Amino acid sequence: MAHASTRRVLPGFGLSLGYTLIYLSLIVLIPLSSVFFLSAGMGWDRFIDAATAPRVVASYQLSFGASLLAAAINVVFGLILAWVLVRYTFPGKKIVDALVDLPFALPTAVAGISLTAIYAKNGWVGQFFEPFGIQIAFTPIGILIALVFIGLPFIVRTVQPIIEDLDVEFEEAAASLGATRLQTFRRVVFPTLLPALLTGFALAFARAVGEYGSVIFIAGNIPFVSEITPLMIITKLEQYDYEGAAAVAAVMLLVSFALLLIINGLQAWTTRRAGREG
Amino acid sequence: MAGGVAVRLGAHAGAATRFESNIATRDRSWVKYTLLAVGLTYFLLFLILPLIAVFVEAFRKGWETYLASLTEPDALSAIKLTLIAAGISVPLNLSFGLAAAWAITKFDFPGKNLLITFIDLPFSVSPVVAGLIYVLLFGAHGWFGSWLQANDIRIIFAVPGIVLATVFVTFPFVARELIPLMQAQGRDEEEAAVSLGARGWQMFRRVTLPNIKWALLYGVILCNARAMGEFGAVSVVSGHIRGETNTMPLHVEILYNEYQFAAAFAVASLLALLALVTLIVKTYIEWRASLTTSEESSS
Amino acid sequence: MSIEVKNISKSFGSFKALDNVNLNLPSGELIALLGPSGCGKTTLLRIIAGLEFADEGSIILSGEDASEKHVRDRHVGFVFQHYALFRHLSVFENVAFGLRVKPKPQRPPEKEIRERVHRLLNLVQLDWVADRRPSQLSGGQRQRIALARALAVEPQVLLLDEPFGALDAKVRKELRRWLRRLHDELHISSVFVTHDQEEALEVADSIVLMNKGRIEQIGSPHQIYNEPATSFAYSFIGNVNEFRGRVEGGYVRIGNDLLPHGRSDLSEGSSVIAYARPHDTEIVKGETGEGVSAKVNRILASGAVTRVELIANGDAREGKKDYFEVEVTPDDLAALSLSTGESVRIRSRRLSLFGDN
Numbered sequence: 028m029a030h031a032s033t034r035r036v037l038p039g040f041g042l043s044l045g046y047t048l049i050y051l052s053l054i055v056l057i058p059l060s061s062v063f064f065l066s067a068g069m070g071w072d073r074f075i076d077a078a079t080a081p082r083v084v085a086s087y088q089l090s091f092g093a094s095l096l097a098a099a100i101n102v103v104f105g106l107i108l109a110w111v112l113v114r115y116t117f118p119g120k121k122i123v124d125a126l127v128d129l130p131f132a133l134p135t136a137v138a139g140i141s142l143t144a145i146y147a148k149n150g151w152v153g154q155f156f157e158p159f160g161i162q163i164a165f166t167p168i169g170i171l172i173a174l175v176f177i178g179l180p181f182i183v184r185t186v187q188p189i190i191e192d193l194d195v196e197f198e199e200a201a202a203s204l205g206a207t208r209l210q211t212f213r214r215v216v217f218p219t220l221l222p223a224l225l226t227g228f229a230l231a232f233a234r235a236v237g238e239y240g241s242v243i244f245i246a247g248n249i250p251f252v253s254e255i256t257p258l259m260i261i262t263k264l265e266q267y268d269y270e271g272a273a274a275v276a277a278v279m280l281l282v283s284f285a286l287l288l289i290i291n292g293l294q295a296w297t298t299r300r301a302g303r304e305g
Numbered sequence: 306m307a308g309g310v311a312v313r314l315g316a317h318a319g320a321a322t323r324f325e326s327n328i329a330t331r332d333r334s335w336v337k338y339t340l341l342a343v344g345l346t347y348f349l350l351f352l353i354l355p356l357i358a359v360f361v362e363a364f365r366k367g368w369e370t371y372l373a374s375l376t377e378p379d380a381l382s383a384i385k386l387t388l389i390a391a392g393i394s395v396p397l398n399l400s401f402g403l404a405a406a407w408a409i410t411k412f413d414f415p416g417k418n419l420l421i422t423f424i425d426l427p428f429s430v431s432p433v434v435a436g437l438i439y440v441l442l443f444g445a446h447g448w449f450g451s452w453l454q455a456n457d458i459r460i461i462f463a464v465p466g467i468v469l470a471t472v473f474v475t476f477p478f479v480a481r482e483l484i485p486l487m488q489a490q491g492r493d494e495e496e497a498a499v500s501l502g503a504r505g506w507q508m509f510r511r512v513t514l515p516n517i518k519w520a521l522l523y524g525v526i527l528c529n530a531r532a533m534g535e536f537g538a539v540s541v542v543s544g545h546i547r548g549e550t551n552t553m554p555l556h557v558e559i560l561y562n563e564y565q566f567a568a569a570f571a572v573a574s575l576l577a578l579l580a581l582v583t584l585i586v587k588t589y590i591e592w593r594a595s596l597t598t599s600e601e602s603s604s
Numbered sequence: 605m606s607i608e609v610k611n612i613s614k615s616f617g618s619f620k621a622l623d624n625v626n627l628n629l630p631s632g633e634l635i636a637l638l639g640p641s642g643c644g645k646t647t648l649l650r651i652i653a654g655l656e657f658a659d660e661g662s663i664i665l666s667g668e669d670a671s672e673k674h675v676r677d678r679h680v681g682f683v684f685q686h687y688a689l690f691r692h693l694s695v696f697e698n699v700a701f702g703l704r705v706k707p708k709p710q711r712p713p714e715k716e717i718r719e720r721v722h723r724l725l726n727l728v729q730l731d732w733v734a735d736r737r738p739s740q741l742s743g744g745q746r747q748r749i750a751l752a753r754a755l756a757v758e759p760q761v762l763l764l765d766e767p768f769g770a771l772d773a774k775v776r777k778e779l780r781r782w783l784r785r786l787h788d789e790l791h792i793s794s795v796f797v798t799h800d801q802e803e804a805l806e807v808a809d810s811i812v813l814m815n816k817g818r819i820e821q822i823g824s825p826h827q828i829y830n831e832p833a834t835s836f837a838y839s840f841i842g843n844v845n846e847f848r849g850r851v852e853g854g855y856v857r858i859g860n861d862l863l864p865h866g867r868s869d870l871s872e873g874s875s876v877i878a879y880a881r882p883h884d885t886e887i888v889k890g891e892t893g894e895g896v897s898a899k900v901n902r903i904l905a906s907g908a909v910t911r912v913e914l915i916a917n918g919d920a921r922e923g924k925k926d927y928f929e930v931e932v933t934p935d936d937l938a939a940l941s942l943s944t945g946e947s948v949r950i951r952s953r954r955l956s957l958f959g960d961n
Contacts (some may be wrong), residue, residue, distance in 0.1 A: 037411050037495050038505040044408040047420070050401045054472055055426055058438040061448065065441055104347045111344040114324045115337055123345070125588040129352050131527070132580035132587075134534025136554040137573040140561050141355040144362055144570075151354065176351050196688035199329040199655050202675045203682040204702035204757055208332065214705065218692040237431025240536035240554070244561065257433035261541060264437065269446055276434045283429040287422070300692060328675060329655060 062280060065273040077274035082250055083259050087278075090256040093167060094235035097174035098182075098228045105182025106224060112183070113190040127184070130177045135240025142173055143245040165247030170255065173241040178231030185227035189220055189297070222297040229293055233286040237279065359577045362570035374560075374568035375575065382548045383556035383572070386464065390539075390552060391532040394472040398528055399521075402479025407513075410487035411495065421484065427476040435473045436541025439466055462544030467552060470538040475528045482524035483517055490516055519594040523587065530583040534576055605666045605760035605793050606631045607652060612661035614647055621647045622658070623817040629795065634787045636808035637797045640840065644817040645797045646765055652795065653763050654678045666760060681754030681792075683764040687746045689738035695749050696721055696734040702757035724752040727786070744775040748782075755790075764796035768803060780807050801841050805829060813837055835958040838879040845885055845928045845950075847878040847896060848960060856957070859918040861896045865955050875960040880952035883931040887912065887940055888949045895949030898928055900942050910937050917947060 066074055077083075111117075112124050130138065146153045146163040153163050163169050193216065201211040239257040247253040254262075256279060263272040324330045332340070364371055374380060405424060409417055427435065441447050443460040453460060460466045494516065498508040514521075536554040543550045545559060553572055560569035609627035613620070622644045629635055637645040650656040652663055654675035662671040670678055689698050697704075699721045703712055712720065725731040728748040738746055747767060754762060767783065768776040784807050787794055798804050804811050805825040813820045813828060813836075820840075821833040832838040839846065849858035851870045856863045856878050863878065870876070888895050898914035909931045916926035928950055932940070942948070 035412060036499060037492065038499075038508075039407060040412045043404040044412070044414065047401065047405040047408050050404075051420075051423055054469075054476060056423065058442055058473070059426070059430070061438050061441040062434070104344065107340050108344040108348060111341050114330070114332070115341060116325065117341060121588075123348060125584050126352055126356075127348070128584055128587065129356060129580065132530050132534075132583040133356070134536060134554050134573075134576045134580070136536040136557050137359060137534070137576045137580075138355055139536075140557065140569060140573060141358045141362070144566075145354055145358050151358065152350070172351075176355065179351060194686075194688070195324070195327055195330050196684050196686060197690060199327070199675070200682070200684055200688040200690075200753075201701070201705070202329040203653060203655070203680065204705065204753065205676045205679075206701070206705040207676065208336070210705045211329075214701070215690055218690075221692075233429055237429075237434070238537075239431065239433050239540075244558075257431050257537065260431075260433050260437055264440060264541065267446060269441060269444070272437055273441060276431075276437050279431055279434055283431070287425070287429045291422070327655075328657065 059280070062273050062276045065270060066277040069270050069274065073270070074274050074277075077268075077271040078278050080271075082254070083256070083275055085251045086254045086256045086259045089167060089170070089253065090236055093170045093174055093255075094232050094238075097171055097178050097235050098231040100171075100175055101178045101182045101231050102224055102228050105179055105227065106186055106220070108179075109183045109187040109190055113187060128180050130180050135177070135238070136244070138176055138241040139173065139244035142176060142241065143169070146172055146245065164245050165253070167246075167253050169245035169247065170242050170253060173245050174235040174238060177238055177241055178235055181231040181234060182224070182227035185230065185297075186220055186223045189223040193219065219300060222293060222300050226290060226293040226297050229286060229290045233283060233290065236282065236286075356577060356581075359570055359574050362566060363574040365570070366567040370567050371571045371574075374565075374571035379548050379551065380556060380568075380572055383551045383553045384575075386467065386551065387533050387553045389464065390468050390471045391529055393468050394475050394532045395525060395529050397472055398475055399479050399525060401476070402481075402483055402524060403521075405480045406483035406487050406517075409484055410490075411492055424477050424480050424484075427473055432474055432535065432537025433541055435538040436470050439469050439473075439542055461542050462546065462550060464550065466542035467539050467550060470542045471532050471535055474535050474538050475532045478528035478531065479521065479524035482520045482527075486517060486520045487513075519590050519597070523590045523594075526583055526586050526590075530580065533579055607761060607793065607795070608664035608667075609648070609652065610662045610664065612648070612651060612658045612663070614644075614651065614656070614658050620817050622651070625661070625817070625819055627812060627819065627822070629793065631793050632791045633809040634784070634794045634807065635796070636804035636811045637795060637814060638801060638804040638811050639799065639814035639820075641799055643814045645799075645814050648814070649763050649765055649795060649797050652761075653680050653682045655682070679757070679760050681757065681759035681762040683747075683750050683754050683762070683767055685766040685769055687738070687750040687770075689746055689750060689753070691738050693737075694734065695725070695730070695736050695738065695741070698738065698749060699724055699753045699756050701753060706757075720756065724756055727755075727789075728752045742775075743771045744779055747771065747779060751783075751786075755792075760793070762792050762794040764794065766798060767796050768798070768800075776803075783807060805841075813840065815840070832879070832956065835877055835879075835960075838956060838958070843882050843929055845880045845882065845930075845952075846926070847880075848875075849878070850875055855894075856955075858896055861918065861949075862894055863896055863951065863955065864894055865957055867957065870957065876957045877960045878952075879956045879958075880954065882911065882929040883909070884954040885928070885930045885950055885952050887914075887930055887932065887942070888951060889940060890949065891947055893949060895951040896928075898948060898950055900944050900946045900948060901927075903937075903942060903944065905937070909933060912937075912942065914948070914950065 069077070108127070112120065112127075143164050145151045146169055148154065148157050148162065148164070150164070156163055161168075163172060197215050197219070198211055201215045206214065237257060239255070242255055243258065246255060246258070248258060256275065260272045260275050263275065409421065440461055443449055443453060443466065445454065445461070447461075460469070494512050495508055498512045503511065534554060536558070539552055540555060540558070543552070543555055545551060545555060547559065551559065553576055557569050557572050557576070560572065607627070607629040609625055612622050612625045614622040625644075625648060637649060639645045647656060651658050654670070654673060658671070662669055664670065665678065690701065693701070700717050703717045703720065706712075722731060722734070725734055728751060730745060730748055730752070733741060733745065733749075738749070741749065768779055771779065780803060796808075805828070808825060810822065810824050811828045812822050815836045821828060821837045823831070823833075828837065829841055832841060838844055847856065847858050847863060849856040849863070851865075851872055851874050852862070853872070854864055854866065856865050856876060865878065891897070897917040899917055900912060901915045902913040904911040904913065912930045912932055914928040914930065916928065918926070930950060
């Protein structure tokens, strides 16, 4: 790192940093702080009441539970998809690779209504579950499906580059020491991918907890059963309960910030383990 | 959003054959075909099916209904508002991204890492919270609510609120593509340009911009896709006034809730097309950017 | 264990990496595969290990055809150029890896694994780093751990790919001696690949010299250095003076100069390349007589012998003047009393000739 000097060689430091700070403050920092100022103004008891009302707690359980499960499912299948995309050749590979990013590009409302149509009782997929009495759309399973959809690219795109950069020497060394392919995967490849998998898991989880558009159509939104936390904020806003909405939002923001810290730590771990010198 | 031009430049070509021809990295064929089957089925079920369903549902009642749904006044005004929101927020965040990346990568100052974390913040905030914060500030019962009312300025349930919410959710896109790339490129070339007598703007246009153009474009198209498709944040601040404060995604919601499925999917299909175009451009940019780096590494 | 390489050929696309290679390596020796980069030595090593498969030919380990065997069943220890230590595992677990992945019936009990790993770590004199991660070790330490890891599975043969290539000069010299000592202790058949002739000459029992996918010569370091069998062997090993000319009776004619060769089996008028080591080359005062005419360019009098660098007086070849080097003892140097720029003649006490095609 070069030493900070009072005389700078390149132009534009004051202008670019000043613009950055003002813009960041006006658009992000000051508006976000409103949530905490309003929550703080409520006093502890009213804040706790609003943030832990039974219906709200039920929404936490659903949002966090479904998000964890969706991220876990994506870890397994996302890893398989990333592996297939790096290690094998097959027709249409380039197209598959490009379309993995679809959930990033497709507006959430579009994904929401489309998934609802597919998984409704008479939908393409839903009709096969209907005879067994299994409903997917308008139940927590539907929420899970939507969260799996939006989370998939996070796992694939964090693990894929790590698999690409895996040095074949490690697998050769394991084989020369007598390890089977499965042992090599479990003891050599998987531990190398683990930090990236956890990073992807955390990213997918963080996104799923706050997700609204793709979930809201397929959820059914029945109190205590299929109401997600972001919906609780909207419900409170519609009743002009600004404080209640701010309290729930404060809880969500704190969770997001905690996740952000964890993700930063995980990413540092990923680069360390994937780096050549360990 | 994971990835980015800088990260996605792994050696694609020939990588698979390299692994498949090496005894130590080759999977048995039953393993290979099982994984291929599982991975691709998952891909079809969760990614392709929803994409196809959008278009099938959109044309369920035929071309005429489809075209009528897209040309009715409310749909047109939703398209217009979406274009306005994206047309304002993309340039704003583009200029911010350039300024932030320039300050962060070309100079040393304390608190830099904190600044980078703050720039990423909007990605980890729920869209609904993103909308909420502006209601708390500018809503009828918000901090500036009475002052705004007294001066007859409408932000919430009006176009300015929609633009603000869109700017917030698309805030980091350009910056986070540029920062890692410009960090990797260092300062040498700009310093060389200055030492050769280039002025600020000349240096930027002749040295910096050619080096970052693909990452910049990448950030812009992702930013644009999100700006046009944002639902949660915009939904909170819009008030859902037909013909006035509805963007395309909100218009889809209203039609859907009114059981006008074919019309809802028709508008949705436009957004799905936008997504596909975005992915095509994105793939093209990645390909171009990888060409540039492989030229550099081979010379 | 003996290693037999029979008629091995291997191509990568249109590039022929190995061209009908035959080799018989006796048991218990430390053997160097030596050659310039791209000569096929690493490919040959990887084919012996089972990491690569030949297009034609077979690999016979201990009299048994192993050509179709998977690398994990060949019981060879392979040490990778960049060590390939598993960075998420401690040094101890790296060495224990091969024991832990054995099928249940053959897997030694935990107590024995501990003993064996510690014995190996002691052998490589690194027992004190057992709990560290590979990233906390120096390059030389990593190399020794990689060796201990390969030895843990008690391989019948040890294969090392450029074992000292990634180390700096001082560590390289230490590790060379250490590897030689270790081999004298263990007597495990070992093959190492190197492009460094000094390394091969110093460490190996015998050297396999390779070029362009073929074997040029096999022999002891003494033979390889003193009796190069081919033109390539001569030019690759050690410093050498090269003369190109035609046979003319008992001489080689190089331009206007005549160099005596002392052989009787050469056909008159044929093109030859003659080689002479600097210490077998002598300087003769005077401008006429036998020998190649050259001008003294520099006199490098550091060390026990003085090196005299000369430039040929004859015609430039391919736009470049020939340079010669002669090693002279201090006594001879005093007797010659050379000065820079002086024209002299050089001759060889031992000239080796090869047909020039």
